[in-house]
Amino acid sequence: MSAIESQPYGVSGYFRVVERVAEAARTAGRDPEGLKLVAVSKTFEAEDILPVLKAGHRVFGENRVQEAKRKWPTLKARFPDVELHLIGPLQSNKAREAVEFFDVIHSLDRPSLAAELAKALGKMEPGRPRPRFLVQVNTGREPQKAGVMPEKTAAFVRDCGESFGIVVDGLMCIPPAEDDPAPHFALLAKLRGELGLAELSMGMSGDFETAIAHGATIVRVGSAIFGTREPTG
Numbered sequence: 601m602s603a604i605e606s607q608p609y610g611v612s613g614y615f616r617v618v619e620r621v622a623e624a625a626r627t628a629g630r631d632p633e634g635l636k637l638v639a640v641s642k643t644f645e646a647e648d649i650l651p652v653l654k655a656g657h658r659v660f661g662e663n664r665v666q667e668a669k670r671k672w673p674t675l676k677a678r679f680p681d682v683e684l685h686l687i688g689p690l691q692s693n694k695a696r697e698a699v700e701f702f703d704v705i706h707s708l709d710r711p712s713l714a715a716e717l718a719k720a721l722g723k724m725e726p727g728r729p730r731p732r733f734l735v736q737v738n739t740g741r742e743p744q745k746a747g748v749m750p751e752k753t754a755a756f757v758r759d760c761g762e763s764f765g766i767v768v769d770g771l772m773c774i775p776p777a778e779d780d781p782a783p784h785f786a787l788l789a790k791l792r793g794e795l796g797l798a799e800l801s802m803g804m805s806g807d808f809e810t811a812i813a814h815g816a817t818i819v820r821v822g823s824a825i826f827g828t829r830e831p832t833g
């Protein structure tokens with residue numbers, strides 16, 4: 601075994617996940633090209649992220665604006681074609697930083713945030729690329745969790761466009777940890793179909809194959825690539 605193959609995570613973890621994503625796509629009769637893998641690098645530092653960049657991966661996810669802004673400028677200077685996804689909850693007072701720093705924001709979930717994002721977009725220099733937006737849906741109806749309630753999703757998506765000029769590209773969910781994720785993925789896929797949206801962001805290390813079977817177009821995978829996180833993450 602080479603040194604790289606003997607390491608469970610990092611580059612070999614990454615390639616194993618790429619293979620599993622492709623296999624799950626084929627099993628579902630889908631083209632693996634139609635699937636985006638977001639490598640979730642939250643809590644990991646440049647030394648862990650760099651090998652995966654060098655292996656050719658360019659799409660990464662972070663859950664905190666400040667942490668991403670600390671880690672990524674140096675890495676982006678070396679790999680300018682990196683695409684960064686914000687997958688964690690977004691405070692309204694960070695909207696400005698978020699629209700300037702991220703390419704995709706997965707956590708749009710309330711009118712007050714849509715209003716701040718619209719304001720922030722209006723203040724951006726003309727010609728700067730705008731992020732794309734996904735609406736987070738609280739499929740498990742968990743009181744402590746972010747996301748719009750399933751039955752409110754259609755009205756919220758419409759409101760984002762009509763009241764705030766924010767085009768929504770798709771939906772995102774994080775099923776409750778203790779639940780079978782399949783019904784949550786099925787619900788999100790149904791809502792996405794009813795709204796005619798393109799993207800379906802669902803599936804993490806423990807369940808991305810199930811998510812792909814249910815039509816995920818974006819999977820967000822952290823620990824299966826980078827290893828177990830410190831509890832603070």
Ligand SMILES: *Cc1c(COP(=O)(O)O)cnc(C)c1O
Pocket residue numbers: 640642663687688774803804805806820821822823824
């Ligand atoms: C941390 C996180 C992930 C990745 O979780 P893993 O189980 O490590 O793959 C995916 N999505 C969101 C929103 C996260 O916060």
